[in-house]
Amino acid sequence: MYKAGLIGVTGYTGMELARILATHPQIELTHATSRQESGKKIEDLYPFLRSYKIGSVCISDYDAQELAKECDIIFLAVPHGTAMQSAGEIFSIAKTLNKTIKIIDLSADFRIKNPETYEAWYQIKHTEQDLLTRAVYGLFDIYADSIKNADLIANPGCYPTASILGLYPALKNALIQNDIVIDAKSGTSGAGRKAQASSLFCEVYDNFRPYSIGGKHRHTPEIEQELSAIAKKEIFVSFNPHLLPIERGILNTIYAPLAKAISAEKIHALYAGEYENSPFVRVLPSGQLPETRNVRGSLFCDIAISVDTRTNKLIIASAIDNLARGASMQAVANANLCLGLPLATGINNAPLCP
Amino acid sequence: MYKAGLIGVTGYTGMELARILATHPQIELTHATSRQESGKKIEDLYPFLRSYKIGSVCISDYDAQELAKECDIIFLAVPHGTAMQSAGEIFSIAKTLNKTIKIIDLSADFRIKNPETYEAWYQIKHTEQDLLTRAVYGLFDIYADSIKNADLIANPGCYPTASILGLYPALKNALIQNDIVIDAKSGTSGAGRKAQASSLFCEVYDNFRPYSIGGKHRHTPEIEQELSAIAKKEIFVSFNPHLLPIERGILNTIYAPLAKAISAEKIHALYAGEYENSPFVRVLPSGQLPETRNVRGSLFCDIAISVDTRTNKLIIASAIDNLARGASMQAVANANLCLGLPLATGINNAPLCP
Amino acid sequence: MYKAGLIGVTGYTGMELARILATHPQIELTHATSRQESGKKIEDLYPFLRSYKIGSVCISDYDAQELAKECDIIFLAVPHGTAMQSAGEIFSIAKTLNKTIKIIDLSADFRIKNPETYEAWYQIKHTEQDLLTRAVYGLFDIYADSIKNADLIANPGCYPTASILGLYPALKNALIQNDIVIDAKSGTSGAGRKAQASSLFCEVYDNFRPYSIGGKHRHTPEIEQELSAIAKKEIFVSFNPHLLPIERGILNTIYAPLAKAISAEKIHALYAGEYENSPFVRVLPSGQLPETRNVRGSLFCDIAISVDTRTNKLIIASAIDNLARGASMQAVANANLCLGLPLATGINNAPLCP
Amino acid sequence: MYKAGLIGVTGYTGMELARILATHPQIELTHATSRQESGKKIEDLYPFLRSYKIGSVCISDYDAQELAKECDIIFLAVPHGTAMQSAGEIFSIAKTLNKTIKIIDLSADFRIKNPETYEAWYQIKHTEQDLLTRAVYGLFDIYADSIKNADLIANPGCYPTASILGLYPALKNALIQNDIVIDAKSGTSGAGRKAQASSLFCEVYDNFRPYSIGGKHRHTPEIEQELSAIAKKEIFVSFNPHLLPIERGILNTIYAPLAKAISAEKIHALYAGEYENSPFVRVLPSGQLPETRNVRGSLFCDIAISVDTRTNKLIIASAIDNLARGASMQAVANANLCLGLPLATGINNAPLCP
Structure with missing residues (x-):
């Protein structure tokens, strides 16, 4: 123990x-x-x-x-x-x-x-x-080997986790142009437990709003750093977060122009391949889309790939639980790895749905 | 009467x-x-x-x-x-x-x-x-004169109302390139009152999900038709809706590359000018962003303009109440106009907030 | 003006x-x-x-x-x-x-x-x-005449408004014994806009809890004072509030043993009669029950009467909007009266539903 | 297996x-x-x-x-x-x-x-x-021995589980009079997954309502049967359910006149004693009250005891997750017992909070 x-x-x-x-x-x-x-x-x-x-x-x-x-x-x-x-x-x-x-x-x-x-x-x-x-960046789907040997893990941010996992296969395989929009939506637990008026129930419930629009959110450089490492060139993103009236959950809808003609099926196969050994990334079958509740309280990142052929865009939707995959459960996964335990030790519970 | x-x-x-x-x-x-x-x-x-x-x-x-x-x-x-x-x-x-x-x-x-x-x-x-x-398209901010003389009004769709009002000054003034992404989020009343499993409380509450991603939603041609008329050229959009766990409200976040170098202040002034005579469009002061609750139960469309200078994008956030401005209250506004009554007759109530 | x-x-x-x-x-x-x-x-x-x-x-x-x-x-x-x-x-x-x-x-x-x-x-x-x-107690359904002549109105508390209106005909007509339980449920706006941890979205959403159980809530003496005045004898209540994960709305379920054999129909008729001249109290038809959304944003108090014949209890359910009928809209109604305006001036809007 | x-x-x-x-x-x-x-x-x-x-x-x-x-x-x-x-x-x-x-x-x-x-x-x-x-009634806190030997378990209803656990020590020890009011509130998953208008998101969200008031709910005879068995005399209850705009969770507030003079401390000690060997009943320390979120997704039943000395009432608040303790997780606990497994096998996860 x-x-x-x-x-x-x-x-x-x-x-x-x-x-x-x-x-x-x-x-x-x-x-x-x-x-x-x-x-x-x-x-x-x-x-x-x-x-x-x-x-x-x-x-x-x-x-x-x-x-x-x-x-x-x-x-x-x-x-x-x-x-x-x-x-x-x-x-x-x-x-x-x-x-x-x-x-x-x-x-x-x-x-x-x-x-x-x-x-x-x-x-x-x-x-x-x-x-x-x-320090090692603690995205275990990509950096598991380094994490196992590290003694200091920088546990990834919640938005970056959902963004990077969503874009990893596309950038690694040069499928998209360097013109990425991330429209991010997060549950309110992401705002922390500090007593502030903007987080009060009556300010959040039955409401929806953007914030830090236009490249002002601090997760921007973290996302760009990691995406650049994957793409092996400098990547810029327009990252735009919104506040959801739910407790847990991030859903990112990510838009980028395709770099070449490629079918949705091929992209899907490529995503599935890249995440073949990632037990906690679920690349959804064609036609299915992620929902925050499907990952609630779990380590999963659910990802769906769509192609808007009318506008030549790859559209990636990725969902995580911001407190679990986006913070503490990812932290425990990293702890497992660097202590020499199996990745899923103690964190293989099914999502709580409904 | x-x-x-x-x-x-x-x-x-x-x-x-x-x-x-x-x-x-x-x-x-x-x-x-x-x-x-x-x-x-x-x-x-x-x-x-x-x-x-x-x-x-x-x-x-x-x-x-x-x-x-x-x-x-x-x-x-x-x-x-x-x-x-x-x-x-x-x-x-x-x-x-x-x-x-x-x-x-x-x-x-x-x-x-x-x-x-x-x-x-x-x-x-x-x-x-x-x-x-x-038939006359019933977006009274733009087509009031025709509406007054019409006997058949095609009341605009909810998503199109928020999308067109958000983009109108930008397209009319050729501020943006023809590469528009509309990331749309709607409250669940937009799904109607039909008893279907996907609209059940326990399927929607504490959840968030995209649907009809990739240009599949029927509001796409309506949006493109109206934007094309404004821009005086054929406009394509990547329209992608999401389901919010709230009753009323649409918030669209709209992304488009700027067509020329122009400051956020100038764009703001231009928007304010275009809507000067539109009592129910509120172009928000710089730094403020729309929230669905600020328009709840009202005819208002709230619009904010941001520029992401790092990626050269104009980002427009527009919010309406989908049942009110996006449907029935807009219908009554149109009824007022074509019956010869003042636009705001009976529908000038303040939004219900909180 | x-x-x-x-x-x-x-x-x-x-x-x-x-x-x-x-x-x-x-x-x-x-x-x-x-x-x-x-x-x-x-x-x-x-x-x-x-x-x-x-x-x-x-x-x-x-x-x-x-x-x-x-x-x-x-x-x-x-x-x-x-x-x-x-x-x-x-x-x-x-x-x-x-x-x-x-x-x-x-x-x-x-x-x-x-x-x-x-x-x-x-x-x-x-x-x-x-x-x-x-000072005059500003429950205009009962005290309208005094209010018209007053210059200082004590606007009633939210829980007392729903409690007193629910019990008024029963106590005035001596229908029930002096053994009243009020199980009260209020939306979170009742907790005020102060930034405190217990009112944070993530502490209230998808949650339900009692508080101040067992006669500890400050509205107890206000309720008892007014009920005693109506009953013309000292009345005690067990008042027990709960926090609802909604913004607006109070629903009180009130239990009291019947004082004599009387049919639900007769009680209903009696309630309807007592509130005949109260435009903002709606005694619901038999078989209907109040819902907080039916009074949202309005001055209405909806009341339903049931009799549990198996246990000889009168059960009264009363619903108001705590911010509107339970506070500010009732305040404006009182203002109207004491300024000599018709009661409903400016506050006759329909509830916002859904 | x-x-x-x-x-x-x-x-x-x-x-x-x-x-x-x-x-x-x-x-x-x-x-x-x-x-x-x-x-x-x-x-x-x-x-x-x-x-x-x-x-x-x-x-x-x-x-x-x-x-x-x-x-x-x-x-x-x-x-x-x-x-x-x-x-x-x-x-x-x-x-x-x-x-x-x-x-x-x-x-x-x-x-x-x-x-x-x-x-x-x-x-x-x-x-x-x-x-x-x-058939054996599957409330394992009371009937574990019979369950272990049974081949047919009647898994208890959700409201009965919360009601019986709340009242068990009080009735077993004759603390209260036979005049019990159960004011019950349940999350909407209790209404099932059938596509019906009354369970739609927009009919439930930001709303609260009673239903089946006055002894009409089918859980009444189940509750009375079990309470009578505990009390060793025929018990009647006034059971009155309400619909909460949450997914999971039942909170019952139970009122009964005390049968004799006894302090809250003594009652508390008595409750704690009765549940000493019940790992999934948590009798809360004095001053704490249950919340549905504290038992979300778990087998726990949280119980608080208060005495309203002004009206001589024992007030019991009990909370469970209606889908977990009130249905499926209790079913698995019963399965564990009758298969000879330890009670908590596979169901000892902590509640999901927030």
């Missing part, structure tokens, strides 16, 4: 990590931290976890020494900036202890390889550039 | 027409028809209308003779095919009675000018091609 | 007052106050009101002198405690100006006649006991 | 059974039947199950011979009437095969011990009265 620490238990990604680890057969959450909720038990904060062993874990203040000493793996579910600082502290204590610790960072701190790009989009200085070089 | 007949009271557009006419100061609903609900009062079908005079109107079988004799204006809220047939019958009885009747058709039967296009997309023969020539 | 001031524009009741007054033909909102939003226009805060005259009203800091000088009627949409203070200030300035001002208080400050009861439940001292004596 | 058959895969209980069995380690679904969907694979009907082995199971017509021959356990997820017929057929074929088959019936056919009561409430003749005698 591996011992896990969770830094930042109060947000939705922390909550989802606790939920997943509650029944994980090989990783036990032994430490959870939060400044505001220190002293409570996890089950006081999250009554749905009452009666699980994890429910009685006491939430404590962040103590890098203790965490480094006691834990085999640490999940960082804190805001960017704070995450890199903790990672730095924990790794340097681990070094003094002569101990290997795995860190899965759910923030953006180690996702952007170029510190200048990071600083331009996140408006803070990157203080852990050595770690940045060491 | 004008007397109105409503053919097809049982769908959501019929329901919304009844709701709006319940308090209209100049148009009184005196006849409502339905095969299934004949014999009931409107308030039995729609208890929310109890205590209004309209609530006690008896629903009857369709009787063209009676409707033509008694009504000044008739709303057709029946499926395509049935609508053209009723229009034909009522107009020919009206002729024998030497009487002017105004017909507002909420179906698609008189929207597509080219009968072959109609037949290709709707899979039925157009049997009223004379009327087709006579 | 009467000039109105709105103290506290930022909550949901303030927002709803602004919405209603946007199209009121006889009352014009000229002053709106808020500490946090001072300096903004109403349309900046509430974009759905853009293009209405009210949208361009500037929100200012609270200034009792200015309000008293300029306004004919003032709506207090501020928390209890603050409300009584403002009422005191404005009335005393009005006196020095020798001017009549009408005040509609949407808080609880003038609802509880007994200051000790008020202080016990609201945990603050009542500093305006003279005004308390002068 | 036990082989399971599922008769009636198309409803929500069938869908939920398929979901649960998709990852069950000891029971494999090998047969699924449906008249309408025969010939499809399960993953065609339920795309969320794609990539699980269960997804490729072919749906077939009902064939009692085949089912009896091949399966160790059979779940009946068909309407009442049909269920008893299938049970009869399968058991008699099993007899000829000299084979033990376990049947879990999710319909009402074997819940009501008295066939006359059954016939009065369900309006059909009970044709399998021998089986009725043999």
